[in-house]
Amino acid sequence: MSAFSLDSQYINIDKIESIPYHRLAGSVPTPFYAYSATQIKTDFAALKRALPQGIEYFYSLKANPNKTLVALLHQSGAGCEVCSLAELEIALRQGVAPSDIIFVGPGKHIEELTQCCLAGIKAVVVESIEEMILLNEIAASLGVTQRIALRINPDFTGAKAKLVMSGKSRQFGIDEQLLPQAFATLRELAQLNLTGIHVYLGTRILDWQALADNTQNILTLAARLQRTYNLELDFVDVGGGFGVRYFDKEQALDLSALGDALLPLVNDYRQRFPRCTIVIELGRFLIARAGIFVTRVNYLKPSRNEWFAVCDGGANCHGSAAGINALVRRNFPMARLGPARDGDQHRYQVTGPLCTPTDVLGENIMLAELRSGDLIGIGHSGAYGASASPVGFLSFGHPAEVLVENDQAYLIRTADSVETLLAPQVCQRLSLPNI
CATH class of the missing domain: 2.40.37.10 (Lyase, Ornithine Decarboxylase; Chain A, domain 1)
Incomplete structure (x- = not known):
């Protein structure tokens, strides 16, 4: 396998962008990581050109939380998906508006939830009924109303995912069969405002048809919930999981085919729910x-x-x-x-x-x-x-x-x-x- 002729236009065997590696190694002790700013911008721009208009993109800091890279992606138009107090602080310090930040993770502690309420972020993605109750208590103690999204562990699973995150027993999200209980509980929690639905099916998916099918399944679930429970949602987060090819015999994700497949799905959903935005969260695909x-x-x-x-x-x-x-x-x-x-x-x-x-x-x-x-x-x-x-x-x-x-x-x-x-x-x- 050739080392740097796969998908990186600005990284090759001799240099990264215009700088030879030996010059970097003369200034920085090895080992080190080097990143191409132009490659980051190019990959994000290509993604936005290929996929339908109106999608919002959130960068998953777990992929690489370096604050300079976070700032670069935010300047290019990405919001932030964070999973810890430090990641939340990184996003805020890099000038990311609270309305462009969502906080996910199955084990959020009191300090994290408190800081989310104080900052007034776009949504705390709640992953259990117990977490909803705790967040409501914290918001009440602060005298605020906190926006939330429900992370759902659906009955269906993600096709072609290297790591399956949903569709079976998982610590992530609220099982689909428990949603009636979750919505009944939510009606009693005055300090929470449900504004979104979140489903993340799996990671490192290189098959464009599988990604399109996953998206359709998520949007179908969201539409059913909106009708059943009369929900006025601001966004549906369909996860991401876009793969990058690392190994021999892997084929790069066909962004053009994915964009063509997503266009009718996105347009149909937006026509039925015009105030609701579709969110895709990506880490590996934007930075790897x-x-x-x-x-x-x-x-x-x-x-x-x-x-x-x-x-x-x-x-x-x-x-x-x-x-x-x-x-x-x-x-x-x-x-x-x-x-x-x-x-x-x-x-x-x-x-x-x-x-x-x-x-x-x-x-x-x-x-x-x-x-x-x-x-x-x-x-x-x-x-x-x-x-x-x-x-x-x-x-x-x-x-x-x-x-x-x-x-x-x-x-x-x-x-x-x-x-x-x-x-x-x-x-x-x-x-x-x-x-």
């Missing part, structure tokens, strides 16, 4: 292609009949590439970075510095002949990189992050140091409450 993970080969060593390239960053920095939480580990697109060098390709086991045999970034992968000090890049790494990795393992810490646009580079996160890693570790006596 724009990122590359850069690590340096520390040592080359033979073992039995194999050659190992031992790098300074591994599963601790890029757990997704190492297959953490994956049933089957497969190689992400990978290459030796920099100008071509004479010599054949060789088969390598690309590993990191961790004291575990699971620290494998590339298994039996063919790369241009390596030398100690070479840079290796893992493509399509903008989403679920360091933020989904055990960066605390062995106390290596979080890697640096860089944003590149044309011939300019910006440090957007410093690498952890010994000092920053040790600073939170304290030994102070606690004053325990009398219970």
